[in-house]
Amino acid sequence: MADVKEEKIIKTYCRFCHATCPMEISVKDNKVTGLRPDTDNEVFGGYTCLKGRQMPEQLYHPSRIQASLRKNDDGSRTEISTSQALDEIAEKLAEIREKYGPRSIGSYNGTVSFQNSATHPVAKAWHTALESPSYYTSITIDQPAKVGIGQARMGFWLGGNHTWRDSDVALIIGNNTLVSHFSIPGGIPSFSPSNALREGKKRGLKIISVDPRRSEVAARSDIHLQIKPGQDAVLLAGLVHIILNENLHDEEFCAENIENLDALKHSIRKFTPDYVAERTDLAEEDILAAARMFAAGPRGSATTGTGPEMGPYPNLVQHLTQTLNAICGRHYRAGEKLPNPGVLSPPMPRLAQAVPPQPEWLTGIRSRVSDDIGEVTVLTANGPLKEMPTAICADEILMEGEGQIKALICVGGNPLLAWPGQEKAFKALKNLELLVCIDYKMSATAELADYVIGSKLCLERDDLTVLTDIWYEQPYSHYAKTVVEAEGDVIEEWALFWELGKRLGLQLEVGGQPLDMEKLPSKYSILEKMTAGSRVPLKEIYEKDGGHVFDVPEVVILPPDPASKGMLDLFPEGLEEELENAARDADSSFAAKGEYQFLLISRRMKNTFNSTGPELSFLAKKGTTNPAYIHPDDLDALDIKDGEIVAIKSERGEIPAVAQGSPDIKRGVVSMAHCWGPAPDGCGDDKVREIGANTNRLINNLDKPEKYSGMAQQSAVAVQVRKLTSA
Incomplete structure (x- = not known):
C-alpha cells in the first residue's frame, strides 16, 4: 500500500501586492489545499485582504501560462x-x-x-x-517625486520622519490605505491598516484627509478637506502660508536646519486663506482648522498618495508636503529612539541632521x-x-x-x-x-x-x-x-x-x-x-x-556632526516658477466655464490590483469593470441612470464607461480606476462591462511633462460626460 503523505502547514506571506500579509498554507502532495491568515503574527494580527486569499485559484487557474x-x-x-x-x-x-x-x-x-x-x-x-x-x-x-526628486531638491533628515505609531496628527493627501494597502512611513501603515487606524484614533491621533472623495480614510478623519481635483499644490501652499504667518512653525528647528525660509514665505504670499478657499472649493474655516491642527502636533507627518502624485505639479506637491514636515519639525531628534532603522540594511549612525540637496x-x-x-x-x-x-x-x-x-x-x-x-x-x-x-x-x-x-x-x-x-x-x-x-x-x-x-x-x-x-x-x-x-x-x-x-540593539538618534551637517532647502531652483504656474492654472480653472465640466480622477478598487484580479472568479463577482463613479445629482442632471453606458471625452480622446452613482464623490468629478480596458484599436470597447475602459486613452504623455521625470498628468483631467446607451 502506497504511503499517504500528510498535509503540511507552511507559514508564508502574500505577494499579491506590497503589504506582505502573513498566511498559513495547507499543502498535500505538492498541492495547495487551503489558505488562512497567520493569527500568530504579532505585527499583522491575522490580517489579510480578499485579493490575497485568492492565491490558490491564481496558482491553478486554467489560463495560467505554463510554458x-x-x-x-x-x-x-x-x-x-x-x-x-x-x-x-x-x-x-x-x-x-x-x-x-x-x-x-x-x-x-x-x-x-x-x-x-x-x-x-x-x-x-x-x-x-x-x-x-x-x-x-x-x-x-x-x-518619482515622492521617492527621489523631492529629496534631491530639498534634502532629507538623516534621523527619519515621525512614524504613525509616534504621531499625534497625520495629514493624508490623496491616499486611501484601507483600499490601496500602500503607504510609506508616516501614513496609515499598510500592515493591517484598519487596525492601525483604529489604534491611532483610540490613543487620540488626529487625522486630516485631503481627497475629492469621501474615501474610507476620509470618512474616519477628524477633518476631511473635499478638495477640487488638481488643486493640491494650492492647498498645501496655503497651509504653509497659515502656519508661517501665525508663527505656528518650529522656529528653533527651522533656525538650525532650514535655509531659504523667508524666500519661500515671500513666494507663497498670494496663497491666503480666502484665495485658497476659492480655488480649492473648500471652506476657509476648514483650511484654517486643518493648518492649526497639523501645526499643533506636536508629532506627526504629512504624506501623499497616488492621487495628487498623478495630478498637476507632482514635484511641487511633494516639495510642499516635505516643507510642512520640515517647518513643523516632524523629525526624530537627538536622544530619541528610531522605531525601525531596518533589519536588512547594515548598521549606520543615525544623526539628528539634514542631508543637503x-x-x-x-x-x-x-x-x-x-x-x-x-x-x-x-x-x-x-x-x-x-x-x-x-x-x-x-x-x-x-x-x-x-x-x-x-x-x-x-x-x-x-x-x-x-x-x-x-x-x-x-x-x-x-x-x-x-x-x-x-x-x-x-x-x-x-x-x-x-x-x-x-x-x-x-x-x-x-x-x-x-x-x-x-x-x-x-x-x-x-x-x-x-x-x-x-x-x-x-x-x-x-x-x-x-x-x-x-x-x-x-x-x-x-x-x-x-x-x-x-x-x-x-x-x-x-x-x-x-x-x-x-x-x-x-x-x-x-x-x-x-x-x-527581532531583538536588535536600539538605535538612538545621535547629535549632529558639525563637519557633515547640511540644511534643508525650502526654495530650490524652479520653485517660484512652479508656484506661479500652479496659481495661474488655479485662477484659470476657477474662472473657466468651458466645454469640459468634469474632472476625472484616479482611484483604487478593493477587488483588483491594477490589472490583476478580474480573471479570478471570486474577485470577478465583485465587478469586472471600472465604473465611472459620479455624484447622483450630476447623473440626474445628465438624465443618466446607474448601469448605463456613457462616453467620457477629453481633448485627447474618448472612452466608454459604465455609469455608477456615488454620493461620496464631489460634484463635478468622475472617479475611475486605471489599468483597465482593451487595446485602443476599437475592437474591445463593446466589452466595457466585462473588461472596463482605459483612462490613459484620454491623455497625451507629453502634455505638460513634469521636469526631471517627464511625468504625465493622469488625474484631474478635464472631461465631458454624455449618455451612450440605456442600461
Whole structure:
C-alpha cells in the first residue's frame, strides 16, 4: 500500500501586492489545499485582504501560462521550451545590440516585479553589464517625486520622519490605505491598516484627509478637506502660508536646519486663506482648522498618495508636503529612539541632521525627448538607484535615431494598460523589433509579444521582505520559503535576466559581488548578496518560522556632526516658477466655464490590483469593470441612470464607461480606476462591462511633462460626460 503523505502547514506571506500579509498554507502532495491568515503574527494580527486569499485559484487557474510561447508570422503561437525561447531571445538581442548599440535594449519592470525580492537588483545588474541605461519601472509612472526628486531638491533628515505609531496628527493627501494597502512611513501603515487606524484614533491621533472623495480614510478623519481635483499644490501652499504667518512653525528647528525660509514665505504670499478657499472649493474655516491642527502636533507627518502624485505639479506637491514636515519639525531628534532603522540594511549612525540637496540625482543620462527629462534617482531598499522615466518610454521607442529602443523586456507589468497615452503606447509596442513578456497570464501587452515566458508565482519561490523593510514600525522581517514546487516550464523574473546575461556573455554583480554565471544561483544566494552586512544576518531570518520582530540593539538618534551637517532647502531652483504656474492654472480653472465640466480622477478598487484580479472568479463577482463613479445629482442632471453606458471625452480622446452613482464623490468629478480596458484599436470597447475602459486613452504623455521625470498628468483631467446607451 502506497504511503499517504500528510498535509503540511507552511507559514508564508502574500505577494499579491506590497503589504506582505502573513498566511498559513495547507499543502498535500505538492498541492495547495487551503489558505488562512497567520493569527500568530504579532505585527499583522491575522490580517489579510480578499485579493490575497485568492492565491490558490491564481496558482491553478486554467489560463495560467505554463510554458513559453513564440509568436509565428501568422499571429498564432507555438509552445516551446523556455530554454529554447531564451536561446532565441538572446540571439535576437545580440543582433540588435550589434546593429543599434546597447541603449536600444530596454526593460520595463512593472508593479508585480516589486513583489519578487530579487528582480530589480538583478535586472539593474543586467543593464549595467549590458551598458544600457534603458531601465524602466512602474515607480516613475506615479511617484518619482515622492521617492527621489523631492529629496534631491530639498534634502532629507538623516534621523527619519515621525512614524504613525509616534504621531499625534497625520495629514493624508490623496491616499486611501484601507483600499490601496500602500503607504510609506508616516501614513496609515499598510500592515493591517484598519487596525492601525483604529489604534491611532483610540490613543487620540488626529487625522486630516485631503481627497475629492469621501474615501474610507476620509470618512474616519477628524477633518476631511473635499478638495477640487488638481488643486493640491494650492492647498498645501496655503497651509504653509497659515502656519508661517501665525508663527505656528518650529522656529528653533527651522533656525538650525532650514535655509531659504523667508524666500519661500515671500513666494507663497498670494496663497491666503480666502484665495485658497476659492480655488480649492473648500471652506476657509476648514483650511484654517486643518493648518492649526497639523501645526499643533506636536508629532506627526504629512504624506501623499497616488492621487495628487498623478495630478498637476507632482514635484511641487511633494516639495510642499516635505516643507510642512520640515517647518513643523516632524523629525526624530537627538536622544530619541528610531522605531525601525531596518533589519536588512547594515548598521549606520543615525544623526539628528539634514542631508543637503542631492543635485547630482537630477543630472544623469538625458532622454532623447528633452534635456529637462532624464534618469531619475529613486531611493530603494538597496540604496539610490537610477532609472529612466517610464512616461517617455513610448517616445524612446518611436523616435528614430541613435539610442532608439528596438527591444523591450516586460517583467510583471502591463504597459499597454499602464503607460500614459495609450494610443502612443500601443503604437510603440507594435513598433519594436522584439517584445518579450514574462507573466503568469496573457495580459493585453503579452498579446502583442513575440515571446511570452511563464513566470513562477509567489508560493513557488523564496522571497524576503526587502521592499518593505523600513516601512514596518518595528524591526520586523520575514523570509518566505517555497511552499510548492512549480509544475510547469516556468522561471522567476530575476532568472530571466540571469539566463539572458549568461547567453550574452555578461558578468552580473549584485551588492558589489559577482554572480556565478555558469550555474544558476540560488535565490538565497542572491538575497544574501543583497543584504550583506545587515543588522540581522539573513541566516537568522531564514531559520525563523514565519515573520518575526527581532531583538536588535536600539538605535538612538545621535547629535549632529558639525563637519557633515547640511540644511534643508525650502526654495530650490524652479520653485517660484512652479508656484506661479500652479496659481495661474488655479485662477484659470476657477474662472473657466468651458466645454469640459468634469474632472476625472484616479482611484483604487478593493477587488483588483491594477490589472490583476478580474480573471479570478471570486474577485470577478465583485465587478469586472471600472465604473465611472459620479455624484447622483450630476447623473440626474445628465438624465443618466446607474448601469448605463456613457462616453467620457477629453481633448485627447474618448472612452466608454459604465455609469455608477456615488454620493461620496464631489460634484463635478468622475472617479475611475486605471489599468483597465482593451487595446485602443476599437475592437474591445463593446466589452466595457466585462473588461472596463482605459483612462490613459484620454491623455497625451507629453502634455505638460513634469521636469526631471517627464511625468504625465493622469488625474484631474478635464472631461465631458454624455449618455451612450440605456442600461
